[in-house]
Amino acid sequence: MDFDPLLLSRIQFGFVVSFHILFPAFTIGLSAYIALLEVLHMITRNDVWGRLSRFWIKIFGVSFGMGVVSGIVMSYQFGMNWSRFSEKTGNVLGPLLTYEVLTAFFLEATFLGILLLGRRRVSQGMFTIAAITVALGTLASSFWILAANSWMHTPAGYEILPDGSFAVTDWWAAIFNPSFPYRLTHMVTAAMLTTGFCVMAVSAWKLRRGEAVVESRTMMSMTLWLLLILAPAQVVIGDLHGLNTLEHQPSKLAAIEGHFETNRDGEAMGLSLLGWPDMDAGEIRWNLEIPYAGSILLTHSLTGEVAGLDQVAREDWPTVPYVYFGFRLMVGIGLLMVFMALAGNLLRLRRGGPWGAGWYLALSQWCLPIGFVAILAGWVVTEHGRQPWVVYGLMRTADAVTPSLSGGDVVFSFALFIAAYAVIFPAGIWFIRKLIVKGPPTELEPAGPGPTIGMKQPAARAAHGADAPETGT
Numbered sequence: 001m002d003f004d005p006l007l008l009s010r011i012q013f014g015f016v017v018s019f020h021i022l023f024p025a026f027t028i029g030l031s032a033y034i035a036l037l038e039v040l041h042m043i044t045r046n047d048v049w050g051r052l053s054r055f056w057i058k059i060f061g062v063s064f065g066m067g068v069v070s071g072i073v074m075s076y077q078f079g080m081n082w083s084r085f086s087e088k089t090g091n092v093l094g095p096l097l098t099y100e101v102l103t104a105f106f107l108e109a110t111f112l113g114i115l116l117l118g119r120r121r122v123s124q125g126m127f128t129i130a131a132i133t134v135a136l137g138t139l140a141s142s143f144w145i146l147a148a149n150s151w152m153h154t155p156a157g158y159e160i161l162p163d164g165s166f167a168v169t170d171w172w173a174a175i176f177n178p179s180f181p182y183r184l185t186h187m188v189t190a191a192m193l194t195t196g197f198c199v200m201a202v203s204a205w206k207l208r209r210g211e212a213v214v215e216s217r218t219m220m221s222m223t224l225w226l227l228l229i230l231a232p233a234q235v236v237i238g239d240l241h242g243l244n245t246l247e248h249q250p251s252k253l254a255a256i257e258g259h260f261e262t263n264r265d266g267e268a269m270g271l272s273l274l275g276w277p278d279m280d281a282g283e284i285r286w287n288l289e290i291p292y293a294g295s296i297l298l299t300h301s302l303t304g305e306v307a308g309l310d311q312v313a314r315e316d317w318p319t320v321p322y323v324y325f326g327f328r329l330m331v332g333i334g335l336l337m338v339f340m341a342l343a344g345n346l347l348r349l350r351r352g353g354p355w356g357a358g359w360y361l362a363l364s365q366w367c368l369p370i371g372f373v374a375i376l377a378g379w380v381v382t383e384h385g386r387q388p389w390v391v392y393g394l395m396r397t398a399d400a401v402t403p404s405l406s407g408g409d410v411v412f413s414f415a416l417f418i419a420a421y422a423v424i425f426p427a428g429i430w431f432i433r434k435l436i437v438k439g440p441p442t443e444l445e446p447a448g449p450g451p452t453i454g455m456k457q458p459a460a461r462a463a464h465g466a467d468a469p470e471t472g473t
Contacts (some may be wrong), residue, residue, distance in 0.1 A: 003407025006398055009081040012414045013115075014383075016073050018114060019421060021068030021379060022372050028142055028188060029195025030060050034115075038131040042124050051217055053131070054119070055440035056199075060430055061116050064108075064462040066428045073417060080398035080413060085390055085400035087163045091176060092158060093148050096128045100144035109135035150180040152391050153382070154248045164336035166391070178248050182241040183382075189234045190378065196223045196230070200340075201431070202436055204361040214270025216439045219356050220344075220364075224354065234334060239297070246298055249392060252385030253315060255323040256283045257294060262308040269294035269306050274328065275321040282310070318387045326380035334375040340367060357417055 034053050041049035078086045114122060114130035122130070157173030158166045166417040168174050204217035206212050246253045254260070260282040263269045271293030275284035309317055340363070347354040354360050386392055390400045 003411060005405045005407045005410050008407055008410035008414065009077075009401055009405070010071040012081065012410060013077055015414070017379070018376055020067065020074055021375060023070065024141070024145075025061050025187075025191040025194050025372070026198065027060060027063050027067060027377050028138045028191035029058060029193075030063065030198075031131075031138045032192065033195060033199065034060060035128075035407065038128040041164045042128045048215060048218055052443070053438045054227065055215075055435075056190055057115055058435050060204070061112070062428055062432050062435070064112065065427060069424060070421075073103070081402055081410065082092040083379050084403040085395070088395060089152075089391065090177065090402075091165060091167045092151060095168075096148040096151070096175070097104075100141055100148075100315060104144060105155045106138045107140065108134055111137070118177045119374060120271060124463075135291075139188065142191070146184045146187055147177075147180055150183050151175075153177075153386055155325040155391055155394060160394075161225035166394075179241075179244055182204070182237070182244045186234070186237050186241050186378075188229055189237055190371065190375055193227070193230055193234060196226050197340075197364075198368050199223045199369045200227070200344075200364050201366075204364035205436075206439060207355050208361050208365065210404075213264035220355060224341065224348075227337065228345050231337040231341040235338065238334065241337040243298065249385065250307045251309060251312045252323065252381075254307060255313070255318045255320045255385055256327045256381065257298075257306075258287075258320065258324050259294070259306060259308045260284070261310050261313065263295070263303075263305055263337065266303045268292040269298070270302045271297065272324075272332060277316065277324045279320050316388060318385050320363075321382050322384040326377045326384070328373050330377040333370050333377070336367070336370060337374075340364065347466060384459060410443050440465070 012466075020035050034056050037049045037053035037056070040046070041053060103120050111130040111133040114127065115134055118130065119127055126381065151174055155166075155174075156177040157168055157170035159169050176471045199219050200223045203216040203223070206216040207220070242253065242256075245256075250259075257269075259269065260276045262278075268291060270289035270291045272284055273290065275289075276286035277283075278285050292302050292307065295302055298304065298306050309320075320326045332432045344354045344360060347357050347360060350357075354364075388398065390397045
């Protein structure tokens with residue numbers, strides 16, 4: 001049986017990156033949360049913040065390790081399956097990924113050791129600095145990875161050499177390419193929201209079981225304030241990102257909207273809410289749409305013209321159903337996030353607050369995975385929407401695969417990846433669940449040499465909530 005190495009390589013890459021992207025996204029938000037907890041612990045000398053930080057640091061360590069493992073596999077894939085891509089774009093992407101290692105990964109790895117093992121060995125101030133540095137390292141990693149990926153979507157600051165490879169002519173333009181600011185902001189905000197809903201789900205689960213009540217109420221209160229800001233902001237950021245996509249990747253935007261035919265001569269473009277994109281017929285079947293809304297959102301006029309897929313050669317179309325439904329799933333989850341943020345904060349006005357509303361706690365618990373699902377849906381929209389290009393408009397995905405690669409080679413490596421992931425990731429998830437079930441510690445060991453801040457308090461006082469932070473509860 002003959003296997004298509006290009007198709008299998010794409011499936012394998014999608015499988016690996018789908019696992020990998022979840023862990024960096026989670027650790028970006030979680031490292032920032034831990035840094036905030038340590039700052040509050042140092043300033044207020046309140047033990048609750050320290051106990052919460054210690055609880056989430058353990059989960060962060062496991063998640064970080066799983067992200068590293070899956071990231072290493074990603075690197076191997078570029079050499080095994082995508083050697084032509086590596087050869088042609090290495091002058092651009094090689095340095096960007098190297099900067100990520102030098103400025104982010106080494107920084108994270110160095111101070112992560114202090115964060116995981118150094119609470120009793122360094123002062124509280126040094127420990128807090130380590131937490132902040134790890135958080136900055138995860139953000140720096142996001143910066144360089146998104147710069148490299150955004151360049152593939154909106155290449156800038158380059159020239160094409162006689163051998164067909166790319167070379168940088170302007171590093172500033174290459175790094176800060178047209179889509180980079182929007183994609184970086186959108187992804188970092190998504191990561192923060194993902195972590196926020198994980199923290200809220202854990203706190204809701206603990207509250208429903210009557211465990212770690214003080215710590216869980218504190219976590220939920222903090223998270224609700226964060227979600228109240230970030231969930232609506234993400235809607236605005238997403239809209240700005242969409243306008244940028246309309247300008248620089250019109251075929252992707254047309255696929256997102258299921259817009260097959262350009263509206264002309266004063267015709268309005270409707271906004272398709274749901275339907276079935278039929279690529280053969282070039283239309284949305286059973287389309288439920290809002291008249292004029294597409295033109296208003298994308299051009300800010302009632303009859304603004306928006307280029308459809310009819311302006312693009314048929315062989316250059318993305319796979320419309322993937323992009324169309326992925327976008328609607330992402331937007332639907334975004335609206336659910338806004339609802340949860342507004343409802344939770346409005347419940348503060350009633351007696352008992354959100355932690356006394358059983359329905360809200362149950363819904364919060366079930367919302368644990370929605371951030372991860374939204375990120376995966378967004379990745380499908382972004383990457384499938386770029387197809388059939390690996391470097392948009394310049395290099396096709398079919399031209400990026402390793403020329404000597406056979407289908408059997410990919411089947412063999414893919415089977416190894418699946419076998420390894422089937423052991424590593426369930427084990428990691430099981431261990432994280434075990435840490436969550438155990439919950440935050442009841443006492444916090446003192447800091448190491450230097451002024452000790454946050455010495456353990458009497459258990460009875462903690463049990464009655466005397467050390468609960470002021471979080472607006």
